[in-house]
Amino acid sequence: MSMAETRAYGRSGPIAGPGVGRHLLIVDDDDRIRELLKEYLSREGYRVTGAAHAAAAKRMMELIEFDLVVLDVMMPGESGLDLTSWVRAKAETSKTPVLLLTARGDPEDRIEGLSRGADDYMSKPFEPRELVLRIEAILRRTGGKPIGPREIKLGTAVFDMERLELIRDGAPQRLTEAEAQLLKTLALHAHAPVERMSLSPDTADITGRAVDVQVTRLRRKLEADPKNPRYLQTVRGVGYMLAPD
Known part of the structure:
Protein backbone atom coordinates (compact mmCIF):
# COMPACT_ATOMS: atom_id res chain seq x y z
CA MET A 1 0.00 0.00 0.00
CA SER A 2 1.36 3.42 -0.94
CA MET A 3 1.81 6.33 1.47
CA ALA A 4 -0.99 8.15 -0.35
CA GLU A 5 -3.34 5.26 0.32
CA THR A 6 -2.24 5.18 3.94
CA ARG A 7 -3.14 8.84 4.40
CA ALA A 8 -6.35 8.54 2.41
CA TYR A 9 -7.78 5.69 4.44
CA GLY A 10 -6.62 6.58 7.93
CA ARG A 11 -3.95 3.91 8.56
CA SER A 12 -1.68 6.47 10.15
CA GLY A 13 -3.55 6.11 13.42
CA PRO A 14 -6.94 6.76 15.05
CA ILE A 15 -8.45 10.19 14.82
CA ALA A 16 -10.69 11.22 17.68
CA GLY A 17 -14.29 11.01 16.59
CA PRO A 18 -17.74 11.90 17.85
CA GLY A 19 -18.70 8.35 18.80
CA VAL A 20 -22.17 8.84 17.39
CA GLY A 21 -23.04 5.14 17.44
CA ARG A 22 -24.95 5.04 14.14
CA HIS A 23 -25.11 1.80 12.14
CA LEU A 24 -23.47 2.14 8.73
CA LEU A 25 -23.37 -0.29 5.80
CA ILE A 26 -20.22 -0.21 3.65
CA VAL A 27 -20.60 -1.76 0.18
CA ASP A 28 -17.35 -2.17 -1.78
CA ASP A 29 -15.99 -5.12 -3.78
CA ASP A 30 -12.41 -4.24 -2.77
CA ASP A 31 -11.84 -6.19 0.45
CA ARG A 32 -8.92 -4.00 1.50
CA ILE A 33 -10.78 -0.72 1.15
CA ARG A 34 -13.90 -2.12 2.77
CA GLU A 35 -11.99 -3.35 5.82
CA LEU A 36 -10.02 -0.10 6.12
CA LEU A 37 -13.23 1.92 6.09
CA LYS A 38 -14.80 -0.41 8.64
CA GLU A 39 -11.76 -0.10 10.90
CA TYR A 40 -11.58 3.68 10.69
CA LEU A 41 -15.30 4.34 11.08
CA SER A 42 -15.50 1.92 14.01
CA ARG A 43 -12.84 4.01 15.77
CA GLU A 44 -15.07 7.03 15.25
CA GLY A 45 -17.87 5.36 17.21
CA TYR A 46 -19.92 3.95 14.37
CA ARG A 47 -21.25 0.43 14.25
CA VAL A 48 -20.16 -0.80 10.81
CA THR A 49 -21.29 -3.73 8.66
CA GLY A 50 -19.67 -4.57 5.33
CA ALA A 51 -20.92 -6.11 2.09
CA ALA A 52 -18.82 -7.11 -0.93
CA HIS A 53 -21.50 -6.65 -3.58
CA ALA A 54 -25.00 -5.38 -4.20
CA ALA A 55 -26.73 -8.74 -3.69
CA ALA A 56 -25.28 -9.10 -0.18
CA ALA A 57 -26.15 -5.48 0.60
CA LYS A 58 -29.77 -6.03 -0.42
CA ARG A 59 -30.10 -9.07 1.83
CA MET A 60 -28.74 -7.08 4.76
CA MET A 61 -30.96 -4.06 4.14
CA GLU A 62 -34.03 -6.30 4.03
CA LEU A 63 -33.19 -7.50 7.56
CA ILE A 64 -31.49 -4.53 9.23
CA GLU A 65 -32.36 -0.83 9.37
CA PHE A 66 -29.16 1.13 8.65
CA ASP A 67 -28.64 4.80 9.44
CA LEU A 68 -26.60 5.38 6.29
CA VAL A 69 -25.17 3.38 3.38
CA VAL A 70 -21.75 4.07 1.81
CA LEU A 71 -21.62 2.63 -1.72
CA ASP A 72 -18.80 2.14 -4.18
CA VAL A 73 -20.03 3.06 -7.66
CA MET A 74 -17.82 0.75 -9.73
CA MET A 75 -18.65 -2.83 -8.70
CA PRO A 76 -18.92 -5.96 -10.84
CA GLY A 77 -22.48 -6.94 -11.57
CA GLU A 78 -24.92 -4.43 -10.15
CA SER A 79 -23.27 -1.03 -9.75
CA GLY A 80 -23.57 1.38 -6.85
CA LEU A 81 -25.77 3.57 -9.01
CA ASP A 82 -28.19 0.71 -9.63
CA LEU A 83 -28.17 -0.17 -5.94
CA THR A 84 -28.95 3.45 -5.08
CA SER A 85 -31.99 3.29 -7.36
CA TRP A 86 -33.08 0.07 -5.62
CA VAL A 87 -32.72 1.69 -2.19
CA ARG A 88 -34.88 4.63 -3.22
CA ALA A 89 -37.53 2.41 -4.86
CA LYS A 90 -38.22 0.26 -1.78
CA ALA A 91 -40.55 1.64 0.86
CA GLU A 92 -38.48 0.13 3.69
CA THR A 93 -35.24 1.80 2.59
CA SER A 94 -36.42 4.81 0.60
CA LYS A 95 -35.38 7.27 3.32
CA THR A 96 -32.01 5.65 4.10
CA PRO A 97 -29.22 8.14 3.29
CA VAL A 98 -26.71 7.09 0.63
CA LEU A 99 -23.13 8.33 0.18
CA LEU A 100 -21.44 7.28 -3.07
CA LEU A 101 -17.69 6.67 -3.36
CA THR A 102 -15.94 6.41 -6.69
CA ALA A 103 -12.62 6.76 -8.43
CA ARG A 104 -14.46 8.59 -11.21
CA GLY A 105 -14.84 12.28 -10.43
CA ASP A 106 -16.34 13.59 -13.68
CA PRO A 107 -19.23 16.05 -13.19
CA GLU A 108 -21.48 13.79 -15.29
CA ASP A 109 -20.87 10.92 -12.88
CA ARG A 110 -21.70 13.07 -9.86
CA ILE A 111 -24.87 14.32 -11.53
CA GLU A 112 -25.88 10.75 -12.37
CA GLY A 113 -25.33 9.62 -8.78
CA LEU A 114 -27.32 12.50 -7.33
CA SER A 115 -30.11 11.99 -9.87
CA ARG A 116 -30.41 8.37 -8.71
CA GLY A 117 -31.09 9.63 -5.19
CA ALA A 118 -27.66 9.75 -3.53
CA ASP A 119 -27.33 12.28 -0.71
CA ASP A 120 -23.66 12.99 -1.38
CA TYR A 121 -20.77 11.93 -3.62
CA MET A 122 -17.05 11.60 -2.84
CA SER A 123 -14.15 10.83 -5.17
CA LYS A 124 -11.29 8.51 -4.20
CA PRO A 125 -8.79 9.01 -2.70
CA PHE A 126 -10.14 11.11 0.14
CA GLU A 127 -9.17 12.17 3.64
CA PRO A 128 -10.87 9.97 6.26
CA ARG A 129 -11.81 12.98 8.36
CA GLU A 130 -13.71 14.44 5.42
CA LEU A 131 -15.65 11.19 5.07
CA VAL A 132 -16.71 11.39 8.72
CA LEU A 133 -17.74 15.04 8.36
CA ARG A 134 -19.76 14.24 5.24
CA ILE A 135 -21.52 11.39 7.06
CA GLU A 136 -22.28 13.64 10.04
CA ALA A 137 -23.64 16.35 7.73
CA ILE A 138 -25.94 13.87 5.96
CA LEU A 139 -27.25 12.50 9.26
CA ARG A 140 -27.96 16.03 10.50
CA ARG A 141 -29.86 16.88 7.32
CA THR A 142 -31.85 13.66 7.31
CA GLY A 143 -32.66 13.70 11.01
CA GLY A 144 -30.81 10.61 12.21
CA LYS A 145 -31.79 8.73 15.34
CA PRO A 146 -31.11 10.62 18.58
CA ILE A 147 -27.94 9.87 20.50
CA GLY A 148 -28.42 8.07 23.79
CA PRO A 149 -27.48 9.29 27.27
CA ARG A 150 -23.90 9.84 28.36
Missing part, protein backbone atom coordinates in the same frame (compact mmCIF):
# COMPACT_ATOMS: atom_id res chain seq x y z
CA GLU A 151 -24.14 7.35 31.23
CA ILE A 152 -25.87 4.00 31.54
CA LYS A 153 -26.71 2.11 34.72
CA LEU A 154 -26.07 -1.59 35.09
CA GLY A 155 -27.24 -2.51 38.58
CA THR A 156 -24.64 -1.15 40.99
CA ALA A 157 -22.37 -0.18 38.07
CA VAL A 158 -22.36 3.00 36.00
CA PHE A 159 -20.57 3.33 32.65
CA ASP A 160 -19.59 6.79 31.36
CA MET A 161 -19.53 6.53 27.57
CA GLU A 162 -17.58 9.75 27.07
CA ARG A 163 -14.85 9.12 29.62
CA LEU A 164 -14.95 5.33 29.09
CA GLU A 165 -15.04 4.86 32.87
CA LEU A 166 -16.80 2.07 34.73
CA ILE A 167 -17.71 2.56 38.40
CA ARG A 168 -19.14 -0.34 40.42
CA ASP A 169 -20.24 -0.03 44.02
CA GLY A 170 -18.47 3.33 44.10
CA ALA A 171 -15.11 1.87 43.05
CA PRO A 172 -13.53 2.42 39.60
CA GLN A 173 -13.03 -0.72 37.54
CA ARG A 174 -9.94 -0.94 35.36
CA LEU A 175 -10.83 -1.40 31.69
CA THR A 176 -8.42 -2.13 28.87
CA GLU A 177 -8.87 0.01 25.77
CA ALA A 178 -10.43 -2.93 23.92
CA GLU A 179 -12.86 -3.63 26.77
CA ALA A 180 -13.85 0.02 27.03
CA GLN A 181 -14.52 0.32 23.29
CA LEU A 182 -16.49 -2.93 23.24
CA LEU A 183 -18.62 -1.82 26.18
CA LYS A 184 -19.20 1.56 24.54
CA THR A 185 -20.33 -0.05 21.30
CA LEU A 186 -22.76 -2.29 23.16
CA ALA A 187 -23.98 0.66 25.23
CA LEU A 188 -24.68 2.74 22.14
CA HIS A 189 -26.91 -0.09 20.90
CA ALA A 190 -28.43 -1.00 24.25
CA HIS A 191 -31.20 -3.62 24.17
CA ALA A 192 -30.30 -4.54 20.57
CA PRO A 193 -28.14 -7.51 19.51
CA VAL A 194 -24.76 -6.58 18.03
CA GLU A 195 -23.08 -8.99 15.63
CA ARG A 196 -20.12 -10.72 17.22
CA MET A 197 -17.68 -10.02 14.38
CA SER A 198 -18.64 -6.35 14.15
CA LEU A 199 -17.40 -6.01 17.73
CA SER A 200 -13.90 -7.08 16.74
CA PRO A 201 -11.57 -4.29 15.51
CA ASP A 202 -9.01 -6.96 14.58
CA THR A 203 -10.00 -8.13 11.11
CA ALA A 204 -7.44 -10.96 11.39
CA ASP A 205 -9.46 -12.52 14.21
CA ILE A 206 -11.88 -14.41 11.99
CA THR A 207 -13.04 -16.58 14.90
CA GLY A 208 -14.12 -13.74 17.16
CA ARG A 209 -12.43 -15.40 20.14
CA ALA A 210 -10.83 -12.12 21.21
CA VAL A 211 -14.30 -10.62 21.62
CA ASP A 212 -15.43 -13.62 23.67
CA VAL A 213 -12.45 -13.16 26.00
CA GLN A 214 -13.21 -9.45 26.44
CA VAL A 215 -16.87 -10.21 27.17
CA THR A 216 -15.86 -12.75 29.83
CA ARG A 217 -13.62 -10.16 31.49
CA LEU A 218 -16.28 -7.46 31.33
CA ARG A 219 -18.81 -9.76 32.97
CA ARG A 220 -16.48 -10.20 35.93
CA LYS A 221 -16.42 -6.40 36.32
CA LEU A 222 -20.16 -5.88 35.72
CA GLU A 223 -22.13 -8.85 36.91
CA ALA A 224 -22.99 -10.11 40.38
CA ASP A 225 -22.93 -13.62 38.87
CA PRO A 226 -20.73 -13.62 35.74
CA LYS A 227 -21.77 -17.18 34.86
CA ASN A 228 -25.42 -16.09 34.74
CA PRO A 229 -25.15 -12.57 33.28
CA ARG A 230 -28.02 -10.15 33.71
CA TYR A 231 -26.64 -7.17 31.80
CA LEU A 232 -24.13 -8.42 29.20
CA GLN A 233 -26.15 -11.12 27.49
CA THR A 234 -25.29 -13.63 24.78
CA VAL A 235 -27.63 -13.66 21.77
CA ARG A 236 -27.21 -17.09 20.24
CA GLY A 237 -26.32 -17.11 16.58
CA VAL A 238 -25.79 -13.34 16.54
CA GLY A 239 -23.45 -11.95 19.18
CA TYR A 240 -23.99 -9.96 22.37
CA MET A 241 -26.44 -7.46 23.81
CA LEU A 242 -26.20 -5.00 26.69
CA ALA A 243 -29.41 -4.70 28.73
CA PRO A 244 -29.01 -1.75 31.14
CA ASP A 245 -31.62 -0.81 33.76
